[in-house]
Amino acid sequence: MHKWGMVIDLDRCSGCQTCMAACHAENNIAIIGPEESAMGRTIHWIELLPFIEGEYPHIKARLLPRPCMHCEHPACIKVCPVGATYANEEGIVGIVYSRCIGCRYCTTACPYTVRSFNWYKPQWPKEMQGSLNRDVSIRGKGVVEKCSFCHHRLLKAREKAKVEKRELLSEDYIPACVQACPSNAMYFGDLNDPFSTVSILSRERRAFKLLEDLGTEPKVIYLSEGM
């Protein structure tokens, strides 16, 4: 059984936000215009978070891309009244959009605020509609959405591997953000395989998890800057 995880090397990361754009394109994330954005209703499945501490000129600043952590003990799953969000056997925390009732309990429970809500029905100008990704659903209004580790890519990769009569290789399945990352700061793979890149990196001295003390056990692991 796989346990998919991601490693983000902050020393390589340049804060370019390619992951954000790649995710938008891959996952049919709604276009939130200026007015709605000003109200804070943007949707980002992965978002670059700034941590800027200290006072001028002695500033400790850090930029940190934050996808869904796909926690081992997610706070969101427990609270969903209809079981619309759940963790599958491979540890991916998924949402079934057609079951979600939009109570937004999971969004408030998630300590990483990774979940977004569709305040309105997502709309695209008709000139653009055909350019939506055909592998990912278009969410309706009133449901919660978040990063799925590009699970649809896993389905495709599995299918492809099976057609080619071989095992699924780790490079078969990578999420869009990892694929696009220009400074190769993101790694993706099977944490259960002790020799996979992500496993090896996750055991590095620089490795840390976000809000580790909450015991959510994220499957997204960061490597801190510096030696």
Place this chain on the structure above:
Amino acid sequence: MKPFLIGLAIGTAILLFFINFGSSFRPEQPISFNHKKHHEQGVECATCHSYFKEQTFSGMPKTAACMECHKDSLTKHPDEEKIKQFQKNGEEIPWKRLYQQPDDVFFSHRRHVALAGMECKSCHGDIGQSEKPPTKPWVKMTMKWCMDCHTKTKANNDCLACHV
């Protein structure tokens, strides 16, 4: 007052009836396609539905596909003329879709046919033997129906396997 109430009841009943059955309207296909006859002529499923082994979808025949055989009149059927008309106008045949998944359900023909080795029959019935195009899906595609089969065949019953 009483007759009004009775009427109200009847009306509600009619309404429920319509909502129940009327929502599944029966589309008329633009061409009255005879699967049986084509099958008898030795036309394979994949000739018209070219993609079901390689893609998620199976595909409906394009006008050009029909014209490969029907370039010269093979029959006297009026529908043959219709196809030619489509061809002349550069249009595709506006096939009506019967098997439609809900918006967040992703079904892959390849996964079911090429990988799991299912037969077309399991979902589409004896369509190869039908003389008229079907007007409704052969099965009522409910989640339960899908999942029952998945359970039976020990296929993946993870939500994310279909809901993406």
Place this chain on the structure above:
Amino acid sequence: MDEKGFNLGDDAILLQPIQRTGKTFYLTLFSLIAVILWAAGAYIYQYRDGLGVTGLSRPIYWGVYITNFVFFIGISHAGTLISAILRLAKAEWRRSITRSAEVITVLVLFFGVGNILMDLGRPDRMLNILQYPHFQSPLLWDVLSISVYLTASSVYLYLPLIPDIAILRDHGGRYQWFYRIFALGWSGTERQHHLLEKGISFMAILVIPVAVSVHTVVSFVFAMTIQPMWHSAIFGPYFVTGAIFSGIAALIVAMNLIRKVYHLEDYLRPVHFNNLGILLLVMTLLWFYFTFTEYLTTFYGGEPIHMTIFWMKFTGKFAPFFWGMFLFCFIIPLPILSFNKTRTPYGTLIASISVIIGMWLERFVIVVPTLANPRLPNEAVLYFPTWVEWSVFAGCVAFFILLYMIFTKLFPIVSIWEVREGREKSMAEVQERIKTYLPGIGVE
């Protein structure tokens, strides 16, 4: 006691609201309906367009609707709990107030539930909760406990209503068929009385734990998450206290209105208000105790993530709400309720209104600031409810008042039989009872 051909005598005034309806009633009715229609329009707008019409955003996902939910559920503790406790304590002064209290409970529960439903992004899918329940979710515990509570308190309201319905049935007037059905063939026999008393006391005992559980579970919605200043063990009792607190306040307001509108000064006397006022005073202090404990613990723990929210409430963006809450919940009611002189019907009314406002603010201050300060950096967004949310809130209040009014037009708002029973039987009974626990007075 023969109910047939009875003479209501002094209590005839209790039936007057049912028999006669004045112009003011219709005026109020129509203005309430207007407000409700307006609110309905606002909700339809929200239903069609989505929750975007509210002021909510990321990360403030919950706002007025959830505040209202907690608030209304809190108000609902007025009735059943108070009436049950008073009943069990055999407090004789309860007789004329239990009914009006119980009605509040039953009616206001609908609005609590309604607000949660209106908060859903997909109200069309709300039956998923029943179809695919996920029992780990505290929200589902709410569904369960509230429905139990609603059933129990409805029964608890209905049981003592039976003899009065029978009176209405026998008294003639409109909707005879209606009363006949609901009187369940009450004829006032000993046996019936006995059964009724038994039922009522059983329900009274049952209702108390249910009521306590309801608001505890409501608090669990927040306390079970890991979020700062929600994740607190004190939340259960804190919410229950708050609920009783706001419940009593709501009851006092309702009683004041009934007393004025239907001229029931004889039934709802200053002593009632005095007693309830003392209860309210106790709750004020209790509320302060819990609030104080809650914030002091946070302050001494000094966890940064908690402290951000703490300071935001004390001095930051939410300071007006926080100090408003403190003013309305404590500073205003405390002196009014502390002195005999001011513990008049009028004085308690002012204190109660203040408490109700304060408790709404308290719910708001619990729900919103925590959400405005997630653990990770986030956009600084301001939440201010839009006209839709205010309209729906107003609609809920108006609808509640409307239902309450209609209730008073269908049933006596002061329990006739209980008052009469008190007058006829209890004097002696109480004397007997007192004898049982006063030393020096012999008991045979």
Place this chain on the structure above:
Amino acid sequence: MKFNRRDFLKMGGGAGAAIALGGGFWKWTQFPPVERLNEPGIERWIPTVCGQCTGGCGILVRVIDGWAVNIAGNPLHPVNRGTLCPKGIAGLQGLYDPDRIRTPLKRIGNRGEGRYQPITWEEALHLVSESLKDLRQKGEPHHLVVLGGRHRGLMRSLWDRFLKSFGSPNYIDNQFRWEEPPVEGLFLTQGINSLPAYDIDNAQYILSFGSGILESPWSPVQMLRGYGHFRRGRPGIRGRLVQIESRLSFTGIKADEWVPVQPGAEGILALGIAHMIIKEGLYHKEFISGQTFGFESWTGPDGREHLGFKEFVLSEYEPTVVSKRTGVPIDQLIRLAREFSSNQLSLAIGYRDRPFHQMAVAALNGMMGNIDVSGGVLIPRSIPYQSLPPLKEDAIAQRGSSQKRIDEGKGNSVDHPYLFAGNTLSGKPYKPKVLFLYYTNPLFSNPDPGLFSRALQEIPLVVSFSPYMDDSARFSDLILPDHTPLERWQDDPVFLNNGFPVLGIRQPVILPLYQTKATGDFLLALARSLGGQIQKAFPWNDFKEVMMVSLKGVFEAKRGDTFGLQFDEAWTRLLQRGGWSVPSYKNFEEFSKLLLEKGGWWDPVYDFGERDRVFRTPSRKFEFYSQGWEKARSSSSGEEKDSSFLPHWEESKEAGNEKEYPFHLHVFRTMSLTGGRNANQPWLQAMAGQHLFERWKTWVEINPGTAKRMSISDGDWVWVESKRGKVRVKARLYKGAMPDVVNIPFGQGHASGGRWSKGIGENPYRLIGDDLDPITGYPTHGTTRVKVYKG
């Protein structure tokens, strides 16, 4: 029960009411079904080259049913190796911008009013060709001016050829950007007038003088890939990055050290560091003695004593002086000098500051000998195109071409867009009659855009080739929309950080969405319609044909190969080192087929030590004393001081006095809206200022302490006013802002365009534009002062 008519009617009424109410309610409760916008289909991945910026990344476009559905990096393309930047991905939204110009447009309202009437391409061609013929008839073909922006490759050759055969010297390059590599510095020290390659992948220590290497390099993906490698690509080695800048930019955040410095004072800091390196004798003596010129004082052939760089710097740029001017403490300055010289290979990268400040930064590299070495400054070879056949100019063309350029530039080397605008207004030497705007938007992306809009008013016919209604297109008389990059053929010659030349091929991935036309094709059609020698100079049918002709040269160069995997790269290099060339193609057909399949061609070899290529200065050495510039100057003016040819500090004239305008204005760029072209893409708008969670607007960054003093709180709307104008922006408190500097991002504030760009945010370039640099003719950076007040 008996029914009479009345009852029956009542019953009918009841049923009707039930159906109407119930049905209506039922229908109303049904959420409208989501129309399934994303039906599956057969997908193809087509390689092409991204056109969102100048980076030249290879991309694969996923095409389904004729729609471009997604963009991924081309794993074979050596510039990006399968990765992308946010702009590249948003290329989809550039393509499908619903407000693109769909047909040629002719102005019917006043200039700038934005009222246009669609016309056909025939009409458009006729209109342009008539007015050009008119110019030639009057014997004034030089009144045709082409203002060109950031494009490269054969389109540039095509323009030059067209202008030459038509008879105008006026191709004016308007692609000056402050974030660009310091080309003038390179010209002064190495005599090269093109972009250098910075081999950051292999550097050990990078001292960045205000260059946004992580936000706005000319080829972002390449730079970021290099950055990743620089940091952690080499086992045991972690490159160190120091950012010297007047704002804590993303580069500053990611750097190991941020050195805040007064705006525009990076140059003097470089000189201060040079001073310390010289004083401590830490420079690369071997390189300096063998391959540089002008380091030590020297005597010219005429016997005149000349001041050398060493003496000049030692006497002028004492740490105390430098520290005072820059605000950098002396000990920090000394430490930086030591770090820079001891951590080899080290690399100093500047931005397009004033030329001699650029030269100061370049001199640091020269002092450490980091020129033409791995991990240093490299000079890439160019693509071996086959040149187009020679053309014949007719008499009119010859006369026209010999005219003075309107921007007083010489040949192709120095362009002065600001002089062009100024001279257009003054009418000296002459007023242009026809202006072509190709890939440039001076009304938006040049400081002082007002100057250009006034200049455009003076020109009778302005033709824009922009596919979008940008600010300059809205001022044009004719808009002849080009295809967007994903719809057209184009070549894209670039180079890698390690100096390898790369040729990407851009091919259409979908059919053009609208009635647009590739400008190259239009130019060919225009030449045909003009007839005569002009027609003869352009015997090709379309631009693709021109491309294929030129590519023959690449095929025949017998070097390099079409793109391959990294393994292939190593193999090719090995073979070429041994003097072999075994490309994967045998004939030109195979070559062109593979070119399209793989996405391009490259030559993965860098030839070190070709001094003639690397140093094109008169001395054929790295010049601390710019002889090239001395020659160019002495012809125009008399004797000048030695120091004016050495890297030196030039104090800028500040626009606005300190009392009235207490703040410096620093205009910066973010990754998503680097240029002026991406504001129409919502994905990029949605993350414009992620460090402050700002999106879809323009903000001004103020130091929290300063803001407190001015009682401005976070999120207030404020006016930022300079001598030139004012803009209303949202105030954001940013700890990374210096107390006396306010920062505004560039990229927003389009006066026209589509739904996603028009009227959103403000353009800070409206505030600046005084103090033109005498050499580049371009406004200097960091010299504008502003005041900030609530409103």
